[in-house]
Amino acid sequence: xxxxxxxxxxxxxxxxxxxxxxxxxxxxxxxxxxxxxxxxxxxxxxxxxxxxxxxxxxxxxxxxx
Numbered sequence: 001x002x003x004x005x006x007x008x009x010x011x012x013x014x015x016x017x018x019x020x021x022x023x024x025x026x027x028x029x030x031x032x033x034x035x036x037x038x039x040x041x042x043x044x045x046x047x048x049x050x051x052x053x054x055x056x057x058x059x060x061x062x063x064x065x
Contacts, residue, residue, distance in 0.1 A: 010016060
């Protein structure tokens with residue numbers, strides 16, 4: 001795999017589509033709901049990252065010499 005392939009944008013990636021969405025037609029309520037949903041998703045991703053870190057640290061401690 002070429003290193004450039006790793007960093008190319010995937011146009012159909014849900015995150016790419018999300019950040020390219022036009023916010024102009026959205027109402028204040030829709031924008032507030034979108035912000036709340038994105039904050040919830042950030043918290044979910046951070047919790048998953050933290051759990052993965054804890055798992056890796058436990059494995060490192062187990063196999064550490």
